[in-house]
Amino acid sequence: MVLADGGGGLLSGGGSLSASVIVVGGVVGGWFRDNVSKIVGNGRDTYFWTDPWLGGVALSVRFRRLHDLSVNKNRMVEEMFAKGWGEGGEAREWCRRLWDWEEELAGECRLLLANVIWQDSTADAWSWRLDNSGSYSVRSVYDVLIRDAKVNLLTCGMIAPDAQMCVSGCGEVETTQYLMVSCPIFRELWSHVRAWVGICGADPLYVSDHFLQFTYLAGGAKSRHSFMQLLWLLYVWVLWTVRNNSQFNNTEISINQMVDKVKMHSYWWMKAANAVFVLAVHTWLSCPLLCLGIG
Template sequence: MVERNLFTGYSVGESDPISVLHLQFADDTLLVGFRCWANVCALTVVLVMFETMSGLKVNFNKSMLVGVNIPGSWLGEAASILRCKVGKIPFLYLGLPIGSDPRRLSFCEPVLARLTNILSRWKSRFLSFGGRLILIKSVLTSLSVYALSFFKAPLGTISSIESLLINFFWGGSEDHRKISWISWKNICLRKEYGGLGVSQLREFNLALLGKWCWRMLVDREGLWFRVLAARYGVERGRLKAGGRRGSSWWREIARHGNKTHIHGIGTGLGIPELYGFGFGEGKTRPRPAPLPCLEITSIRDNGGGVGRFGRLFNLAETNSCLVVEMASLGWGASGEAWVWRRQLWVWEEEMLGECQSLLLDLLTSQDPVTLDDVKGLIWHSQVPLKVSIFAWQLLRDRLPTKANLITRCILSSEFHHCVSGCGAIESAHHLFLSCSTFSSLWSHARSWIGSSLMDSHTISYHFVQFISSAGGSRARRSFMQLIWLVCAWVISKERNHILRLTKLIASHVGQDQDIFLSVVEGEE
C-alpha cells in the first residue's frame, strides 16, 4: 500500500522528515495517516485482507477514528465507511486521558478513582497491617507505573495518592481518618534503614522518567528517537528542548535529563563510581567521569561551583582514571594516583589538600539515617508480617497506648491507668516490661528457656538482652528472637482483649466510661 502510494502516513519534521504509519501497543494497533478518502479506502481494504488472511476479526465496536483539526462531518462519514466510532481528544487509553494536559490535576483523576476503589475502607477493616502493606506495594508497582513512567505527576496528584495510601495503611478513609503514628517519609525508608520499603512516589516517578534519558544513550536508532530528532532537531549532538512549541511531555523529559547529569553507582569494592550522563553523540554507553572533576563538589553542595578544582583537573595526568583505579594507586599526596604535568605551586597544594578531604568525605561518608541492630531484628522469616510491623511500631513507641493517646489530646488524662488495674500510667515501657500482670510472661518464658534474669530500662535494650542471654549458635539466637516477638504480640493482644471486654461491659451496664473505669480499677 505504501510503496504504491495507496496510503500516505503522517510525516514528522521538515528538513529530514520521518514517516509514521502505524504503532503497536500489545494487542492494540494505531494507524496514522493524512486526511483523504484514499487513505480511508486503503484502510478498509487492509482491514478486510487482515481478517481474510489471519482468520481473526477486528472488533470495530472498540475501534475509533480520531482526528486532529478535522471537521466532525468528515470524521462521521469516514467512520461510517470504516464501521467504527468517532473518537474525540482527549480519549482514555489504559486509564489515562491521552491528549490532555498532564500538568493538570484532572489528568490523573482516573488513576485516583481506581486507587480509591482498590483501597476501599472495608478492605482496610478486614486486613491486618501486613495485608495492607502488601496491597499498597502491589498497587504502587502495577497500577500507576504506566502513568508515572510517561508523565511527570503534579505535586498535588502525588499528595492525593499518598494521602489515600496513608489513610488505607492506618485503617482510615477520606471521610474517617485515623492517627498516622509514623510519618510516611519513615515508612518509605528501606527496611535496613528503619522503614517498610514502600516506594516514594515522587522519586519513583523521576526514576521512571530517567528511563527515557537512558534510552537516548543506548537506542538512538529507535523510531521514537528519530521522531524526536525530526520534530525538535539536534544541536551539538543533543536533542533540543523545543521551547514553547514543544510538548509539555518532552520539555519535562529534557529538563529531567539536564538535572541527572551526575550519578553515583556502587561497585563491588564498595567505592562509588561517578558517571556523566548527556545526550551527546559518540559512545552509546555512559562515559566514566574523571574522579578529580569539579562536578564532584555539586554532589555534597559544598559550594565553590562547578569550576572549583578545574585547575587541578587540567594539571592532572590521570584525569581520566576511574575511582577504583585511582584508589588502587594510592590516595596520599605522594601516591601514584596524583601525577601532575608540572610541579604544583604552594596554593595549588593547599587546593589539593582540600580536594583530597572532599573526596575522602565523599567516599567514606554514610547516610545519616541508619538502622541499629534492634530494628533489624524485627524481621524474622517465621513471623507473620503483621507481627513484625507491630514490633516496628513498638520499638518506636508508636502504639496507641493510653499515654500516647493522652499526649495527642485524644484521651482525657483521667483515664491514664493501665488496663490491668495496677494503677500505673499505661505507657509502652510499663505495659511490656514493668506491669505486674503482663510482665509475668517474660518470667515464665525465661524459666522455660533457662535464661538469666534481665533488668532493662528500654524496650530496645530488653530485646537485645533477651536474644543474647541464651548465647549459643545463630539458630538459637533466631529462636530467642522468635520467642520475644511472640511474647510481645501476646501481651498486646491480651491488653486489647481486656480493653474491649471493659468497653463491652460498660455498654451493657450503661454507665459513663469514667465511672466504669474507676469501679474496675477499685475491684482489681
C-alpha cells in the first residue's frame, strides 16, 4: 500500500514525511529485507524496477513480464517519470511490441503509478521497521535474534501464526519463560520432582530465579546443591525433548512419563559420573537423596 502522508513525522535520515510516498513492506526473500521499507522523496536514489518502493514489492516482481521486456531496467524512479508513462512516453520502451495481455499489464501498472506523489526537496531513504526511530541499529537486530525461538520463527515467516502456541495445548503463546515456569501443564512436573526428592517450594516467576531457588531447596551442603543442579538441568533437557517430539513428531505429552524420565536419566547420569550409591538402586525411585547417602 502506498500512503501519501501529510503529517510531520521524521524520516530515518531527517526530513518530513509531508507528501512523501511511504511504502509499507520490504524486499521479498529474507527476514532482514522484510524489515526494510523504502521511503521515496524525489525518486533520484530509488531504482524503478528493483527497489521495493511501491506497495512493499519491487515492480520487477509484481510485473515481471514488463520488467523482462523493458529496455530501461536500471533507471531511477525520477528518470522513469520524467520519460513519461502515458501513451507514447519513453518510459514505455519495450524490446518488442506487446501482446494484448501484456498491454493490459502495462495499463494496470500505469494506473498504479498514477497515485504516486513525492516531494522534490526530500531525498529517498530506507526505513528500518524494527526500531521506532526508523533507523537501523545493531540493538534491534540483537533483540530479534535472541527472541524466543517460536516468536523469532514467526517474525521471520518460517512458521504459521497458530504454530506459536504452547505445545501443551493450554492455549497460550509459547515462550521459554512461559514453557519453563508458567504453563499449567508443564509446571506440574516441578511439583512431582520436588515431591520425589522430598522437598517443598514454590515456583518463582523468572527462569534465573527458579534455578537459584531450586538448587538450594535441599539445603546448603555442596553435595546436595550439586545434585539439585543436575536435576534442574535434566528437567530442562526432558522438557525440551518432550516439547520437540510433540512439535515435530506429533507425540502426546504425559507428565507421568516425564517424571519417570527425570528419575531414570538422573540415575544414569549419576552412574556415568561414578557416583557412590549407599543403598540398593531400587530405592532411587523413591528416595534419591537417601540412596546417595546425603538424605
